[in-house]
Amino acid sequence: MASSLSPPPVLWAQRRNLIYLNVALEDCKDPKITVEKDKLYFRGKGGPDQKEHEVTLELLKEIKPDESKYSVKSRGTEFVLIKSEEGFWPRLLKGDKKFHWLKTDFEKWKDEDDSEDEVGGGGADFEEMMRQMGGLGGGAPGGLDDLEDEKDSDDENIPDLE
Secondary structure, eight states: OOSSSBBOEEEEOOSEEEEEEEEEEEESOOEEEEEEEEEEEEEEEEETEEEEEEEEEBBBBBBBBTTTTEEEEEEEEEEEEBBSSSSOOOOSSSSSSOOOOEEEOTOOOOOSSOOOTTSSSSOOOHHHHHHHHHHOSSOOTTHHHHTTTOEEETOOOOOOOO
């Protein structure tokens, strides 16, 4: 990780069989990305100042690069890295040094003792997760559009003020 370029912000979370990784470099066009069994390399220009960033992540354990995927989006580059062996990692990187640019993504985080069938727990299969990475679709049943048509018990008329 010895580079003269500053690393971009990186968020990570895990499941038993995969790692979620988000390189939070906005508006990054044509980044250079290499995914290997024990490391991930990212270099790109982005952010409000279109500054160049670079990072090499030496992973704690091995992943399956041929099954792992990534998607470059306007808000960052999202990765789904498939673990070679299932199980929870105590940390993402080989060394136990802390980095200011590496943070836990608590929105996607799931502990080892959490059940797989909790609401929003990510128990969906891998294909469904990859479809979701393509963007947020609209008008899904049970979405916000359906809520507008429902009436609550407290939606009755309020008397005029005197």
